[in-house]
Amino acid sequence: MHTSIATVCLSGTLEEKLEAVASAGFDGVEIFTQDLVVSPTAPEELRERAGDLGLSLDLYQPFRNGVELDPVAFDDALRRLHRTGDLMGRLGTETLLVCSNVSPDAVADDDLVAEQLHRMGDVAAEHGIRLAYEALAWGTHVNGHDHAHRLVLAADHPHVGTCLDSFHILSAGGDPSSIEEMDPGRIFFVQLADAPLMHLDPLSWSRHHRVFPGEGDFDLVDVMARLVRSGYAGPISLEIFNDSFRQADVHRTAVDGLRSLRWLEDRTRAALAPEIGSGRTRDRLELQPLPAISAPSGWDFVELRTTDLGDTTRLLHRLGFRLGGHHRSKEVQVWLQGSARIVVSEAGGSTRREPHIDPRERTDAHSVAEVSGLGFELSDPGAAFQRSTALGSAPVPRHELPGEAPLRGVWAPDGTEIFFGPTPDGSAPGWLSEFGVEEDALGTSDLITGIDHVNVAQRWQHYDEGVLFYTSVLGLGSTPAQDVPGPSGLVRSQVMRSPDDAVRLPLNLAPTAAEQGSFVGVAYPEHIALASEDVREVARRAIHRGLEFLEIPENYYEDLVTRFGLDEETVSELRELNLLYDRDEHGEFLHFYTRTLGDVFMEVVERRGYRGFGAEDAPVRLAAQYRLRSART
Known part of the structure; x- marks a missing residue:
């Protein structure tokens, strides 16, 4: 063609x-x-x-x-x-x-x-x-x-x-x-x-x-x-x-x-596959196929890069993660809980190939952390890598020593590193052994069970490019975009997801003003949402370990009674544990947010049949993050 x-x-x-x-x-x-x-x-x-x-x-x-x-x-x-x-x-x-x-x-x-x-x-x-x-x-x-x-x-x-x-x-x-x-x-x-x-x-x-x-x-x-x-x-x-x-x-x-x-x-x-070559079409355009792939079957890992390793690892520890080990040849760590694997690397200054916010303008926290890499589990990682490069994606350079698991990746339009790993056969990913992680060290009864979704921010001029990238390279589908109001303007959000919902990836377009420096660093920080079957216990453990929760106003909890008719005892527990609540026709949703660390915060979610992402609670979070950032400056 x-x-x-x-x-x-x-x-x-x-x-x-x-x-x-x-x-x-x-x-x-x-x-x-x-x-x-x-x-x-x-x-x-x-x-x-x-x-x-x-x-x-x-x-x-x-x-x-x-x-x-x-x-x-x-x-x-x-x-x-x-x-x-x-x-x-x-x-x-x-x-x-x-x-x-x-x-x-x-x-x-x-x-x-x-x-x-x-x-x-x-x-x-x-x-x-x-x-x-x-x-x-x-x-x-x-x-x-x-x-x-x-x-x-x-x-x-x-x-x-x-x-x-x-x-x-x-x-x-x-x-x-x-x-x-x-x-x-x-x-x-x-x-x-x-x-x-x-x-x-x-x-x-x-x-x-x-x-x-x-x-x-x-x-x-x-x-x-x-x-x-x-x-x-x-x-x-x-x-x-x-x-x-x-x-x-x-x-x-x-x-x-x-x-x-x-x-x-x-x-x-x-x-046109049933028609091509059958005589039913005059297929003179000579359409060329891409390497075929299936959508990701799950999350392999999420990588955080930080200029303050202490703050980042303390946050993970307070959420219940444990250090799996240090890589034998690279300056990175892996933190584990359930099937969630968080790779942490330390870097200075700008951490992304094309950072969405200039590190010189970060004033909301003394440490800088951001989501720098996403690893996906696929049935054929080699085909996914070939497909992505055929679609114009630039490979991520990665040095591997003999005996180390090959890991191929490409740059996403926003500068995030996208890696393709094999679908596990029930055992731990091969690359974990490079951190000295033993099979029996993996938790099977952890309070946090895995990664629910990862929310990544997009620059305004490349938002559509990001949607096409995840559609064409990874085979994710997109849901209709919706706007979430915040103190600095509307935030447009569009969820990319695999057909079986094993991978959910909301893309968010922050207000243009944030890119111009009026609300830098917190207009729409990225976050990792962690899945749990008992978010109350996760919150109690986090409180005991000294986690800094995002402060939720009392007016929010009073409104819960109006919106859902919750009893005072339930609302009191939610307030005590810094939990937020939502409900749709499929079920209930309980979750909490941590404070922002650089450009990243964590969310822990418990879904009881609920299929959304807490959009009704997002304005509460945005306003709370805005107040926190304003107080620091």
């Missing part, structure tokens, strides 16, 4: 965009007019540069107000088309995107439009180019892909075809099933964009909220499957208008874009 991306998707100069697109591994690129106009590089030089980078220049766009015009305006459009044809010859680009007219003065006459398209085709033939006519969802008269295609057929010119854009089709409520019946020779170009479902006018929706495939709510697998059935064999390109993308690092956005196309290619091939 020939992959392409429009320069409008990316930040930076045209020259920087070409470098990033090539580095990410795309086959080609669409040149957006504005990017060329503001560039000091001559078209001939850009053509040569793209060739040196191994990129084809697949499309030049857009040609606006070129059709559906009165005679005088159309004559000027032909003049502009001649000039554009000359330019494309210098660029070496063969296909021009022609948009349907959005002017109130656009002519609503299909016969006239077909005639104008034919005449434009004659000009295109003179210059050796092709015209791909696209119906914009907000076009005055031509705003549906079927309508545009009928006009192309009526124009009956070999240099005039259709451009299909998934956003314009799906945002307008169009039915993509007609794509299967289109002559693939008349489909000149295909652009893909996903988007969250929103109640906006199509223009605003399109200009600000498009995202890469897999990051929104559109069914792009269905669109791709219909393209395959049609026999289309041209470029599959991304055209994304998104405010965040235009401000983000150009290289990582390009990698994210190609990841989305490779993931979509794999999903489409899987959906």
Whole structure:
């Protein structure tokens, strides 16, 4: 499948965009007019540069107000088309995107439009180019892909075809099933964009909220499957208008874009598996599969990196963890309780490859700790690693001595190290022996039984990238996002989870103000939620050992009586043990929070059939953390 991306998707100069697109591994690129106009590089030089980078220049766009015009305006459009044809010859680009007219003065006459398209085709033939006519969802008269295609057929010119854009089709409520019946020779170009479902006018929706495939709510697998059935064999390109993308690092956005196309290619091939090679499809796109994996079956470990080992290990001890041992060749420890394994390493300054908060701005605590690595149990770790690198993820460098268990990992978009471990066969993971942990040292009756979920924070410009990463690399599904109010703004939360709920990974987008320093370090700290079957006893033990709980206000406990009708004895015990309470249609939820250590805090949870994450209690926590941080500064 020939992959392409429009320069409008990316930040930076045209020259920087070409470098990033090539580095990410795309086959080609669409040149957006504005990017060329503001560039000091001559078209001939850009053509040569793209060739040196191994990129084809697949499309030049857009040609606006070129059709559906009165005679005088159309004559000027032909003049502009001649000039554009000359330019494309210098660029070496063969296909021009022609948009349907959005002017109130656009002519609503299909016969006239077909005639104008034919005449434009004659000009295109003179210059050796092709015209791909696209119906914009907000076009005055031509705003549906079927309508545009009928006009192309009526124009009956070999240099005039259709451009299909998934956003314009799906945002307008169009039915993509007609794509299967289109002559693939008349489909000149295909652009893909996903988007969250929103109640906006199509223009605003399109200009600000498009995202890469897999990051929104559109069914792009269905669109791709219909393209395959049609026999289309041209470029599959991304055209994304998104405010965040235009401000983000150009290289990582390009990698994210190609990841989305490779993931979509794999999903489409899987959906069409019964048809491919059967003659029911004209599968000329030659879809390539990714290494197949199953979603994680559980948590292997969570790694904390800290600049204050004493504070971090004291927190673990007060929660009931015991030191399993020190690694024989690395400066790391492992702490154990139930099936929960917390690896602790000591580091100075910034601990992440791309820390979400500048260590120089941390003022909420004297120690710095954060979630730096996540280990997952998978049935085929090797395939998971191959899949992740095929999707553009950079491997984490890791030195291993002879006899040490191989552990392969990649960087997540937020800088977290993601490791792939084997599904245990009932015994302890092989890597634990490197810490000197004996099999009989593993607890089977511990109060904390394992890891319930891990909550990781995302930077605002890479939130969608994180969702796609965990979807495509680990096969996790996503739940609808919800907003949680806090003292510094709304926190957007979206839970990634395995089909059997063995792995739950909430991704949280902290308020933008936090990134600008007004509430740094605590706007949305990350946390590890530990599972227990008796959270009351965990809390009692923690109190005895001197744990600093997050202080919960009395008003919260009074509200529990109002919300749930709890008796005073129950509420009194909750208050005494610093516990919070929630309930849904499936059962009850008891939990407590520790105070924040750097950018991390711990939560211990007891689920009694409950399936949520205590969203009603999150504002209480955020406010308490805000007060604590304010008191320290």
